[in-house]
Amino acid sequence: MKRSILIWITILFIIPVGLLLAQNTTVTYIEGDPRIKNNRGTIESLDYGAQLATGESVITGKKDLVELDQGNSATIRIKPNTVFTIREIEQGGQKEQVLSTITGSVSMRFNRLAGKEPKIGTVSTIAGIRGTEVTIFAGPDGSSLFIVESGLVSVSAAGQTVELGAQEAVEVPAGGPPGEKFSVIGRELDFSKWSQGKAEELLADPLSSLDRSAALLAQFKAGLEEWVSNYEKARVESEAAAEQMKSMTDKEAQNKYRDEVWFPLALQTGNAILNYRYYTLSALSLRRFVLGPLYMQVRTRNILHQDGSYQEFMNRYQEIIKDFQTTFEPYTNSTDY
Amino acid sequence: MNKKNTLKTSTALRWIALLLAAALFAGCSLTGETIRDRIDKFITAINNQDPQGIKDCLDPSAASYNTASTLAFWDTFFNDRPYAIASFSQSGNTATVHFSGSNGSDLPMVFSMTENQGTLLSGTTYSIRRITYNSQTIFE
Numbered sequence: 001m002k003r004s005i006l007i008w009i010t011i012l013f014i015i016p017v018g019l020l021l022a023q024n025t026t027v028t029y030i031e032g033d034p035r036i037k038n039n040r041g042t043i044e045s046l047d048y049g050a051q052l053a054t055g056e057s058v059i060t061g062k063k064d065l066v067e068l069d070q071g072n073s074a075t076i077r078i079k080p081n082t083v084f085t086i087r088e089i090e091q092g093g094q095k096e097q098v099l100s101t102i103t104g105s106v107s108m109r110f111n112r113l114a115g116k117e118p119k120i121g122t123v124s125t126i127a128g129i130r131g132t133e134v135t136i137f138a139g140p141d142g143s144s145l146f147i148v149e150s151g152l153v154s155v156s157a158a159g160q161t162v163e164l165g166a167q168e169a170v171e172v173p174a175g176g177p178p179g180e181k182f183s184v185i186g187r188e189l190d191f192s193k194w195s196q197g198k199a200e201e202l203l204a205d206p207l208s209s210l211d212r213s214a215a216l217l218a219q220f221k222a223g224l225e226e227w228v229s230n231y232e233k234a235r236v237e238s239e240a241a242a243e244q245m246k247s248m249t250d251k252e253a254q255n256k257y258r259d260e261v262w263f264p265l266a267l268q269t270g271n272a273i274l275n276y277r278y279y280t281l282s283a284l285s286l287r288r289f290v291l292g293p294l295y296m297q298v299r300t301r302n303i304l305h306q307d308g309s310y311q312e313f314m315n316r317y318q319e320i321i322k323d324f325q326t327t328f329e330p331y332t333n334s335t336d337y
Numbered sequence: 338m339n340k341k342n343t344l345k346t347s348t349a350l351r352w353i354a355l356l357l358a359a360a361l362f363a364g365c366s367l368t369g370e371t372i373r374d375r376i377d378k379f380i381t382a383i384n385n386q387d388p389q390g391i392k393d394c395l396d397p398s399a400a401s402y403n404t405a406s407t408l409a410f411w412d413t414f415f416n417d418r419p420y421a422i423a424s425f426s427q428s429g430n431t432a433t434v435h436f437s438g439s440n441g442s443d444l445p446m447v448f449s450m451t452e453n454q455g456t457l458l459s460g461t462t463y464s465i466r467r468i469t470y471n472s473q474t475i476f477e
Binding site: 187188235238239242245246251254255258259263266267269270273274277278281331333334335336 | 388389392400401402403404405406407408409410413414416417438440442443444470471473475
């Protein structure tokens with residue numbers, strides 16, 4: 001019990017997210033049935049227009065989505081299977097808000113014209129933000145992943161700093177320095193090092209680790225579905241343009257059509273493929289390097305003693321793998337394995 | 338007579354060994370490839386619908402190395418198969434290639450290649466680092 005409380009407190013401090021001047025935080029958009037854990041400790045339905053106070057948490061289920069606004073200075077998008085909390089700390093004699101993603105994923109957009117620019121940070125990770133859209137994944141092993149869509153972010157952890165520009169990302173292992181930054185355009189997320197040396201942390205609560213992986217897979221699934229849909233639309237137009245181009249007999253007209261009509265459509269289609277493959281391969285990496293080793297460890301450690309929680313783990317694991325097979329596998333091929 | 342023949346053979350072998358050593362020392366290779374060779378392999382893999390063959394031609398350090406390794410991606414741009422190389426020009430490690438499709442369509446692309454230094458025996462090979470069309474990037 002003490003161990004699980006310690007882990008929970010550690011996660012709360014390790015998975016960082018933001019540091020802002022105290023602001024009113026209003027619920028501006030709701031999908032599904034998200035909950036709020038208020039300062040009295042009770043959990044209630046979250047209503048549109050509600051004000052989120054310091055110390056309160058928003059909890060989303062697998063079909064929920066919540067958007068919060070802090071005046072015109074920040075928009076916070078809380079994705080499915082996430083717990084998001086506003087905390088308050090004192091820095092330089094001034095009380096400031098800390099936006100914390102405890103588990104799951106949150107995207108934030110900050111308006112650079114709206115006063116003081118925010119900081120993101122906790123004990124292990126501090127990030128300064130300048131006019132930024134940033135997404136933070138709370139990894140299944142307690143690591144965090146920063147993905148910058150626009151603006152600049154300076155991520156510091158364990159005494160080292162990495163500067164991120166638009167379309168760049170960095171992984172920060174729990175308690176460790178930021179890794180090498182990488183471009184998020186085209187390159188899938190690599191989970192091969194996420195679990196290294198973290199086996200005990202993952203195994204301390206295998207079901208929670210499984211749920212956190214499932215939450216990440218749900219994010220990838222949403223991205224995949226969005227881009228497959230975009231791809232299907234673009235493909236129809238691109239193929240029609242290709243047929244039209246082939247039927248043209250005047251070479252000059254054909255080349256003009258190729259450059260002005262067909263190629264922009266083909267490029268749009270190709271980019272949609274790269275994007276849906278990004279989500280597919282990120283999910284495949286998560287399965288291979290986080291879920292697979294977790295399953296093997298739990299199975300090996302419980303070979304002689306298989307209680308109810310073991311069965312619960314196995315059932316949940318099979319459910320996640322089945323969902324992976326139907327969702328992601330159709331978009332993989334032999335070169336991915 | 339036998340001694341004379343043996344001397345001739347020995348001298349010839351020495352000359353051959355010397356020439357081979359000089360060729361290898363000068364950077365030539367017995368088994369290396371040219372940029373044109375690599376692009377030939379690439380378009381052959383596309384014509385044969387061979388995803389592994391396509392992936393083998395790409396530079397692993399390219400951001401889209403894995404995500405682009407699917408036929409759906411390449412078929413979007415190469416939709417008039419089979420293709421042949423209609424014209425090829427090279428400047429440094431960049432090649433401008435015009436492919437002609439089965440209907441006679443013309444597909445101009447610029448390939449930026451990574452030069453991979455092998456051993457003296459394996460020689461230099463090339464992999465595709467970037468492909469552009471009208472200055473717009475298809476793959477990198």
